[in-house]
Amino acid sequence: MYAMAGGNLEKELLQQHVGQIEQRARTMDAQLANLEMMLSHWAFDTRFDYSLQDHDFVRDFIRTRDLTSTLLVMQGSNAMIGSVSLYLQGEQPILFDPEYSSLQDERVIGLYDSLLANGNKTTYWTQLAFDPAKPQQRELAFVHPIPGSSLKPFGALVARLDREQVAEALLALAPYDDGDNFLVGADGGLFVSAHGHAADSPFIAALRARISTDDGGTGSFLLDWDGRTYAVTSGQFGRIMDPWMYVSASPITTITAPVVFVSRIILGVSVSALLLGLLLAWLASGRIYSPIKRLMGSLIPHGGQGEAREDEFTLIERHWRDLSRESRELNARLTEQLPYVKESFLHQLLQGYLYAYSEEDLLSRLERYKWDVRNRQFIVLYVQLSGIASLEGKFKQGDEGLVTFASVNIIDETAARYFEQYNAINFHDLGSGLLLILPEGGSFAAKIRSFCEELMQSVNRLLHLNVTVAISRSMMRASDVPRAFEAVKQAASFRNFDDANQVIDMEQSDWEGSPAPTYPFALERELLQALRAGQAADAKTLLGEFQQSLSVAGAKAIDVHQGMLQLLGSVQHAILASGIQPSRLYKGANLYEQLSQIKEPEHACEWFSAKVFEPYLREMETRSNGQTRRLIEQAVLFLQRNYMRDISLDHCADHIGTNPFFLSKSFKQVTGVNFIDYLTGLRVDKAKELLRESELKIQDIAEQVGYQHSYFNRIFKKLEGMTPTRYRMLSRPE
Missing domain, CATH: 3.30.450 (Beta-Lactamase)
Structure with a gap:
């Protein structure tokens, strides 16, 4: 009878108490998880x-x-x-x-x-x-x-x-006036108590010391403290980057005291008559009802006299259904937010932010997001769109995010017909990624090639854009995915500049093999001279010819892009040489970063004209009036046509109809360099062009640019840091 009326009842009460706490802890955990997903979505x-x-x-x-x-x-x-x-x-x-x-x-x-x-x-x-x-x-x-x-x-x-809402949520775990409910972080730095206890209070310290002796810190046990017995339940909250532990300690002395009293009576009157036994059974039944009464008090915390006559189990069932409904609603919200969380995780994986995770950790995270990754191989595809500038008004600059969103939808619909496990990632810059998770050991090259062909046809038909698809090598480890993504992204930049659509398979094609195009130094020099002379229309025309020269047949997109970056550096150097600080002229803007983000060649030319040329020309216009500028333009034109002759400042001044002093002062003001330095730079630039592109002797080149042989060697070495012969050898391909 003791085992039935005492020990079993005590276990049942403890199990019910633990079950309630765990259920409410899951509800609180779901609320915190919803908060995390909401803030991550907004971020x-x-x-x-x-x-x-x-x-x-x-x-x-x-x-x-x-x-x-x-x-x-x-x-x-x-x-x-x-x-x-x-x-x-x-x-x-x-x-x-x-x-x-x-x-x-x-x-x-x-x-x-x-x-x-x-x-x-x-x-x-x-x-x-x-x-x-x-x-x-x-x-x-x-x-x-x-x-x-x-x-x-x-x-x-x-x-x-x-703070009040957190305290109420913790109190809901076990709403007793005595004891405590608290949260503590894995490192001990985070501590929240429902009753306001400090982290170093004796009662809290005793609880944490007892829990630390258990493996994992989860479970339930009884703790004797200060003459009272507490039912302690602890568990884990899987928070981002830092798991938490919740602990609920509730006094059960008032619950177990009747059981102890009944057991003592049973042991004292075990030989009594049946009537006394029936009486004791009646007393015991009253005590057995006390846990249900306490449970009813938890379900109806404010008394609820009107509900007291309702069947207790009906009331418990109704509350259980309410909790189940709330749980289903939370699960539905979690399911709704799961795609955003998955996309956020893939962004971090592809861009290498999860480098500290082990292979097993990455596989566990992927499995948590409902992917089957055991005994699988991984392949990464990078899709780059181009040709948005040639659509004549259908899309304009700034619509890259909208176009990329549409292309990702096409990728999703097409991939669904070819693969079981995949996920598309939107990078919002005309680029997108596709992670494929395929069975281990099989060859899927033909299927992936068919997918690429259908994808390119769909994008060509619906968006009227060109498509470049780079396919990575197959990987057996999830930790290799970031490196594969960087490789395919780099491979996509090596697409042929003049191809409409292209598939770059890193398992098969030699995508780095073709030689880089020759850099158009002569066009660069003419463009810089037009800028110094303030000839905006000529500079814009030469810029288009410069880009066309880079975009020869077989040129790679990265070669054209690097050529435009090199031109930007030369323009900034010319601006600095003219006495203008580029950082002040462009108000601290990072021009290299802006140019690097432009994917379309037409947009690059428009950007050069609007963001680089126009501010400089406006600044030069404010530094000199129109008549003086036209005079200096005549002088520059005279030098460009007669640099190979023996000309001087006086000779040039006579030619344009002014005095040498005014010419020298105005030349420096308009072009940023003095007369002699400009003439010397013009002659040396022409000599470098002849050294690169002709087989003339050094003496003949010196005469063609207006120098004697011995003086030409000295001035060339002074400006370039090497002799003409050495320059010719280094400028020729091996």
Whole structure:
């Protein structure tokens, strides 16, 4: 009877208590997971991209109002969120909380900067005192750097949880006045208590010491403390980057005391008559009902006298159905957000942000996202679109994101007809990726080739764009995927510049094999001379001829791109030589980065004219009047036609009808270099061209550019750092 009335009842009560706590802990875990997915989704939203960096929010009040509204929407999307803030680094740090404010307090700036200097953690939970004046009020917060896929973020979204809501959620685990419910991080730095206990209080320290002796820190046990017995349940929350442990300690002395009392009566009157036994059985039945009464008190926390007559099990069933419905709703929301989380994970995998993960960790993460990766091979495809500038108005510059989105939809629909496991990734810059997970040991080259052909036909027909597809080598390890992605992305840049569609298979084709085209030095020199003379129309025409010279038959896209970058460097050098600082002229803009992001050759020429030539020509126009410029243009033209003769400053001044002093001063003012240096540079440039492209003797070349042989050698070595013979040898192909 003792085993039935005492031991079994005690076990049943403990099991019910543990079951309730675990169910409510799963509900709380799902709420926190929903918060993480929501903030991660927003961090990848285009509202929080690189356009926020160094943005003038005071002038752009519409953008400021939009960000404030977005933060308020995020704040209201989850009951546990107290506030959502946006912090932006820069010369003047900015905080939206949710209203715009410019930070001046170095303590606050240092606190938010520390959120972006958290090692390799891309998203994580922390507990900080966000008000320096109240260091004791530490708040639980979830931090996600922005932009979401950036290796060097410049800001962060910070979701700070409402302390009262967190306390209520913890109290829901076990709503008793005594004991405690708390959360603790894996490293011990994060601690939240429902009853306000400190992390180093004796009761909390005793609980954590007892839990640390168990493997994994999960399970349930009884703890005797200060004359009372507590039922302790602990488990894990799988938080991003830092798992948490929840602990619930509830007193069960009041529950087990009746059982002990009944057992003592049974042992004391075991020889009593049947009537006494029936009486004791009646008393025991009353005590057995006490756990159900306590459970009813948990389900109806405010008394509920009107519901007291309802059948207890009917009431328990109704509450169970409510909890089940909430669980299904949370699972549905998780399923809805899963594609965004998967895409975020693949972005991080392809771009190498998960380099610290082991192979087994990566496979486990992939399996968690419902991929079958055991005994599989991986292949990465990179799809690059081109030809958007030639569509005559259907798409314009700035529509790259829209075009890429449409192409990713086409890739998804086409891949569904060929492969069982795949995932397309949108890079929003006319480029997209496709990760294939295929059975191990098979050859899929023909199927992948057929897929590429159908994809190119669909894109040609629907979007009227050209397609380049680069296919990686097969890999057996998930950790090799980032290197394969970089390889196919580089291979795509080696596409033939004049091909409409192209498939680059790294298993078969020699995509680096063809020689690079010859750099058009002569056109570069003529273009720079036109810029110095302020001839905008000639400079634009020469720019088109320069690009056409790079785009010869068989040229690679990367060769054309590198040639345009080399031209940009030469133009900046010419601007610097003319006495103008490029950094001030272009207001600190990174021209190389802007040019590197342009995929279309027509857009590159338009960018050169608008962003490079026009500011320089406007600056030169302000430095000299029109009459003086026309005079210097005549002088430059005279030098270009007669550089091979014995000409001087006086001779040139006589030719254009002015005095030598005015010519010397105006020449320096308009071109940025003095008369002699310009003539010397003109002669040396022509000599270099003859050294590269002709077989004339050094003496004959010297005479053709207006120098004697001995002086020509000295001046050439002074300017180029080598003799003409050495220059000719180095400029010729092997």
